[in-house]
Amino acid sequence: MKVNVAIDGGQSALRLRVLPTGATGTGPGYTHGPHASDYMLEAIRTAAVAAELAGPVGVVALGLTGYPADTATEFAARVVQLLEADEVRLTQDMVTAHAGALPDGYGVVVAAGTGLVCLAVDRDGTWHKLDGHGYLFGDAGSAFAIGRAGLVAVQRARDGRGPVTKLAETTLDPIAYYRSPTLVDDVARFAPDVLRCAAEGDVVALDILAGAAADIAETIDAAVNKLAGTEPVPVACVGGLFAGAGEQLLGPVRAVLSTRAHLVPAAGNALDGAERLATAEPGPYTALTVIQRKL
Structure with missing residues (x-):
């Protein structure tokens, strides 16, 4: 059975949740600089190991601080390869925050x-x-x-x-x-x-x-x-x-x-929002989400 993965990448820490088990792992937060995307990928790897992510992966949804706007498609493809996922849905952290707070x-x-x-x-x-x-x-x-x-x-x-x-x-x-x-x-x-x-x-x-x-x-x-x-x-x-x-x-x-x-009270947090994006269609956030599938 394939699992889905939700990721919330902030400046202080990156959090990863495996669905439907709920297993979680953390990695370092966003690091500024010319190699920010490399550091982010390593943070995802660290969090995946901490969550004991194993087996085939279906959809990965990521909401990231430091969203790589100029290279989003390339970065999403690298996440596909890193986690061997069928599909990656990459967006900004503001989108996953919104999806979590106001479903x-x-x-x-x-x-x-x-x-x-x-x-x-x-x-x-x-x-x-x-x-x-x-x-x-x-x-x-x-x-x-x-x-x-x-x-x-x-x-x-x-x-x-x-x-x-x-x-x-x-x-x-x-x-x-x-x-x-x-x-x-x-x-x-x-x-x-x-x-x-x-x-x-x-x-x-x-x-x-x-x-x-x-x-x-x-x-x-x-x-x-x-x-x-x-x-x-x-x-x-x-x-x-x-x-x-x-x-x-x-x-x-x-x-x-x-x-x-x-x-109003928030219904959930940004990691909850990433989970919604991983388990349902992006809906109102479609225009804000890069979708990359395994070739």
Whole structure:
């Protein structure tokens, strides 16, 4: 009997689920650089070994951060060969996040982890991507953005150029991150410290959190406005940042949203969405999915 495989590849980790057994494995997250696709394939291999993937493979569905847009077909073919699969369905992580959170297909999903991307899907299948522009030019409100703002505050406080903050009590040396091949993930990992200090009433951390919430709400409202009609739009917020922060972040976001944006609990996560793509037709996500079959 052939098994199907669902893969969620993020910046912090790659997760693989074997269907229908539910066996899971993990591999390293996305690594920036000229050999990113090679590293991603190795992460898939690592996760497959950890999940003890064996036997013939039918469909593999992948939602990936760092989606190789210019070489998607080639990359999908390499996954076919790597896992000896009959078919590979390759798409962006925002698609699997949407498919997992809103299985009916209509509405807005904001996926916030290390980075941040938003996908709005209308009733007629029309879709709009917002942000997801990467750590240099976008990802407003993401864990990276929060972590970076926190580390900037650390340096300003240490220099005496900025206000005193509990954030500066960290033993981290932000300058050392310049040499790290996982700089983006390293910086994002400071976000929980910002959330903790904000919960303790640190004014600088609270300002950073408020700014992130405003950025997220701005992205959500822009997405909602792209959908036809005037009725309320379901909006699901998913990803590691929301999972870790909960109402500490969702509360400020909700407070500044437009009335048309209606926050709803996510039905599932991005790995669940990849499972849906692996076991059913891509449906409203067809235009966003590269399908490669074994020759």
